[in-house]
Amino acid sequence: MNxxxxxxxxxxxxSTPETKTFIEVTGSVALLEGLIAEGTDVIFxxxxxxxxxxxxxxxxxxxxxxxxxxxxxxxxxxxGQGYARSSGKVGVVFATSGPGATNLVTGLxxxxxxxxxLVCITGQVFAHLLGTxxxxxxxxxxxxTPVTKWNYxxxxxxxxxxxxxxxxxxxxxxxxxPVLIDITKNAQMQLFNYxxxxxxNHIRSYRPKPNIRKEYIVEAAKLINEAKKPFILFxxxxxxxxxxxxxxxxxxxxxxxxxxxxxxxxxxxxxxxxNVGMLGMHGNYGPNVLTNECDVxxxxxxxxxxxVTGRLDKYAKQAKLVHLDIDPAEIDKNVKSTVxxxxxxxxxxxxxxxxxxxxKHTDWLAKFREYTKAEVDAVIHKELNPTSGELTMGEVINQxxxxxxxxxxxxxxxxxxxxxxxxxxxxxxxxxxxxxxGLGTMGFGLPAAIGAKYGAxxxxxxxxxxxxxxxxxLQELGTIxxxxxxxxxxILNNRFLGMVRQWQELFNQKRYSFVDITSPxxxxxxxxxxxxxxxxxxxxxLVSSLNEMLNHKGSYLLEVMVTKENNVFPMVPQGCSVxxxxxx
Amino acid sequence: MSTEHNKQEFTITVYTxxxxxxxxxxxxxxxxxxxxxxxxxxxxxxxxxxxxxNILIHEAEDVVRKLARQIEKQIxxxxxxxxxxxDIIWQEMALYKVPTExxxxxxxxxxxxxxxxxxxxxxxKDYTVFETTGHREETDKLxxxxxxxxxxxxxxxxxxxxxxxxxxxxxxxxxxxxEEPGQDVIENEYLDKGEKVFTM
Numbered sequence: 121m122n123x124x125x126x127x128x129x130x131x132x133x134x135s136t137p138e139t140k141t142f143i144e145v146t147g148s149v150a151l152l153e154g155l156i157a158e159g160t161d162v163i164f165x166x167x168x169x170x171x172x173x174x175x176x177x178x179x180x181x182x183x184x185x186x187x188x189x190x191x192x193x194x195x196x197x198x199x200g201q202g203y204a205r206s207s208g209k210v211g212v213v214f215a216t217s218g219p220g221a222t223n224l225v226t227g228l229x230x231x232x233x234x235x236x237x238l239v240c241i242t243g244q245v246f247a248h249l250l251g252t253x254x255x256x257x258x259x260x261x262x263x264x265t266p267v268t269k270w271n272y273x274x275x276x277x278x279x280x281x282x283x284x285x286x287x288x289x290x291x292x293x294x295x296x297x298p299v300l301i302d303i304t305k306n307a308q309m310q311l312f313n314y315x316x317x318x319x320x321n322h323i324r325s326y327r328p329k330p331n332i333r334k335e336y337i338v339e340a341a342k343l344i345n346e347a348k349k350p351f352i353l354f355x356x357x358x359x360x361x362x363x364x365x366x367x368x369x370x371x372x373x374x375x376x377x378x379x380x381x382x383x384x385x386x387x388x389x390x391x392x393x394x395n396v397g398m399l400g401m402h403g404n405y406g407p408n409v410l411t412n413e414c415d416v417x418x419x420x421x422x423x424x425x426x427x428v429t430g431r432l433d434k435y436a437k438q439a440k441l442v443h444l445d446i447d448p449a450e451i452d453k454n455v456k457s458t459v460x461x462x463x464x465x466x467x468x469x470x471x472x473x474x475x476x477x478x479x480k481h482t483d484w485l486a487k488f489r490e491y492t493k494a495e496v497d498a499v500i501h502k503e504l505n506p507t508s509g510e511l512t513m514g515e516v517i518n519q520x521x522x523x524x525x526x527x528x529x530x531x532x533x534x535x536x537x538x539x540x541x542x543x544x545x546x547x548x549x550x551x552x553x554x555x556x557x558g559l560g561t562m563g564f565g566l567p568a569a570i571g572a573k574y575g576a577x578x579x580x581x582x583x584x585x586x587x588x589x590x591x592x593x594l595q596e597l598g599t600i601x602x603x604x605x606x607x608x609x610x611i612l613n614n615r616f617l618g619m620v621r622q623w624q625e626l627f628n629q630k631r632y633s634f635v636d637i638t639s640p641x642x643x644x645x646x647x648x649x650x651x652x653x654x655x656x657x658x659x660x661x662l663v664s665s666l667n668e669m670l671n672h673k674g675s676y677l678l679e680v681m682v683t684k685e686n687n688v689f690p691m692v693p694q695g696c697s698v699x700x701x702x703x704x
Numbered sequence: 705m706s707t708e709h710n711k712q713e714f715t716i717t718v719y720t721x722x723x724x725x726x727x728x729x730x731x732x733x734x735x736x737x738x739x740x741x742x743x744x745x746x747x748x749x750x751x752x753x754x755x756x757x758n759i760l761i762h763e764a765e766d767v768v769r770k771l772a773r774q775i776e777k778q779i780x781x782x783x784x785x786x787x788x789x790x791d792i793i794w795q796e797m798a799l800y801k802v803p804t805e806x807x808x809x810x811x812x813x814x815x816x817x818x819x820x821x822x823x824x825x826x827x828x829k830d831y832t833v834f835e836t837t838g839h840r841e842e843t844d845k846l847x848x849x850x851x852x853x854x855x856x857x858x859x860x861x862x863x864x865x866x867x868x869x870x871x872x873x874x875x876x877x878x879x880x881x882x883e884e885p886g887q888d889v890i891e892n893e894y895l896d897k898g899e900k901v902f903t904m
């Protein structure tokens with residue numbers, strides 16, 4: 121079949137005597153036109169039989185849509201996530217039917233739990249073959265229903281423009297999330313009268329933002345103004361709402377100490393005087409302990425994940441809770457709120473800021489500083505500044521901070537190195553901490569870093585990955601090789617699946633069960649992909665190696681050999697209260 | 705955690721768009737939490753293209769409230785209510801197939817029909833079909849009576865329920881269709897009515 125680009129078609133149309141308000145195009149062309157209209161500039165994808173008509177169409181769109189051929193669909197969707205997280209735009213992913221589509225599932229689940237806006241397009245067998253166990257047919261809609269914000273199967277090309285518009289609207293509005301459109305091959309090929317692309321801005325059954333109720337803002341402000349020991353917990357909602365400025369204004373006027381969930385990192389700079397650190401299982405000492413001492417908790421765009429709360433029945437029982445969230449289902453889900461402030465925090469925060477008193481909670485803030493000092497003495501100092509023994513993960517991140525001045529985007533994988541990176545990396549800017557938070561997807565790091573680079577081409581992107589997680593998606597080195605994403609890959613190699621090993625050490629009497637993992641020669645591996653690389657194990661060589669990596673033109677792989685049996689502390693052991701956090 | 709003693713029957717009423725796959729999207733909200741759906745009825749509502757689900761579950765109210773919020777979060781769901789048995793009028797319909805010979809000869813058909821508010825739907829030489837409508841206990845009772853007389857087949861519908869307090873959905877839907885709906889129909893309505901009616 122001869123698929124033509126829109127431009128050729130338009131020329132043909134205008135040259136015909138009678139004027140038409142539509143042009144005849146294939147479903148595939150309509151799809152690509154829609155993507156362009158939505159501002160898509162890069163697509164991460166992998167072709168296959170059932171999505172071939174779309175790939176045939178994209179052949180003529182190479183100047184308008186950049187397509188990055190990944191090495192595995194999981195890599196494609198994680199790249200889409202990285203792109204969405206660094207750019208604040210919707211990530212777009214293509215995959216074929218059957219195995220192509222099922223390979224997206226991990227990324228969809230990850231994007232769903234971390235509220236990442238994605239539009240995934242999967243090819244599907246011809247409509248007349250649906251349900252016949254056709255070659256590469258899977259029931260993608262039903263497989264992906266639990267892990268998508270919305271999904272839809274298109275069997276008729278005429279539906280493509282409106283369904284795509286709906287998909288983008290749903291993916292990026294309200295609490296964002298992944299959307300999947302499954303398009304049967306006949307619909308991709310079908311010619312229809314295309315009347316242009318109309319973006320969607322209303323679906324009658326979907327309310328992206330709850331209405332703001334002023335009386336609750338007033339009540340919340342009253343609680344906050346009366347509080348002696350108020351404490352702010354902020355999450356990714358601030359980033360997703362693009363409300364960093366509004367958030368900073370609120371924090372600075374109210375003078376309330378603020379701590380972050382790992383996905384909220386960077387909403388205000390790490391070094392901000394009211395930023396008291398990280399929440400959660402491996403978060404900072406003060407924020408965890410003082411959660412159980414504050415009198416008013418102000419939770420902003422965070423969802424009280426179990427890794428943040430520890431044991432729920434001993435979590436902040438003394439405190440009143442003001443919960444700001446855009447998703448009504450999050451209110452009272454895990455922790456009962458005293459005043460629910462439903463709405464987009466970009467809208468609710470300024471209203472609240474207006475009503476809160478300008479204050480400085482000097483004594484209360486000093487309490488956080490005391491805990492910080494205790495944590496520095498017990499944990500941080502020796503982690504960041506060891507003078508003997510093998511390298512620690514903490515000192516690597518610390519040196520990286522010094523060299524990048526907190527300006528880099530840090531993409532981490534999952535495990536000990538992730539906790540260390542989140543704890544010690546400095547984030548001057550929003551959207552600089554990209555990690556798999558809710559799902560904890562090992563293998564996320566490398567492809568997400570590739571996507572993050574496309575989403576923020578002017579930033580230095582450093583992927584911090586463990587030796588285990590790297591081996592889960594290392595095939596994406598091929599994507600870097602072919603398309604040249606300038607990603608600095610830093611493997612922190614402790615020759616263990618470190619986080620599981622840590623738990624086995626602490627809770628399973630050091631019965632190290634299948635956590636001893638061997639690795640290939642990562643530097644040689646990089647070399648075989650024509651990626652420069654180096655291995656470093658000596659303290660004296662660390663800074664120069666990091667410099668070499670950062671100054672290298674193009675992608676670079678630095679393997680850092682770190683101490684084998686180091687533990688991440690502090691730690692709130694599972695089933696314990698946040699105030700039972702251990703320093704060792 | 706909800707304990708067995710604070711569990712009770714809740715009827716969840718869901719107004720949705722008529723969309724393929726939505727049944728699964730709603731069903732997995734329960735199955736994911738290992739909650740059994742005791743009965744499920746889906747049918748077109750009084751408004752064209754809008755469907756009404758009646759879902760019966762046995763759960764604690766705090767769990768039901770969270771479930772209702774998760775259901776309402778689905779894109780094609782317009783509105784969710786949950787109600788205890790006191791808040792609703794409900795019925796289930798049942799059909800009973802029995803051998804005509806047996807039933808005509810040995811059972812006092814007339815008394816049986818009167819006592820159970822049943823009616824005969826079909827009479828054939830070989831079998832007769834009775835129908836009755838009521839609460840679970842009522843339809844159960846007729847099984848007990850007919851079982852000794854060679855009950856061949858039995859089927860019962862899902863619960864359908866009308867909410868005592870509800871003013872219907874017609875007016876609400878018009879509000880939904882507006883881009884800026886009035887305050888009274890959306891989200892925070894729940895906050896006003898508290899425990900009585902769930903809505904977001």
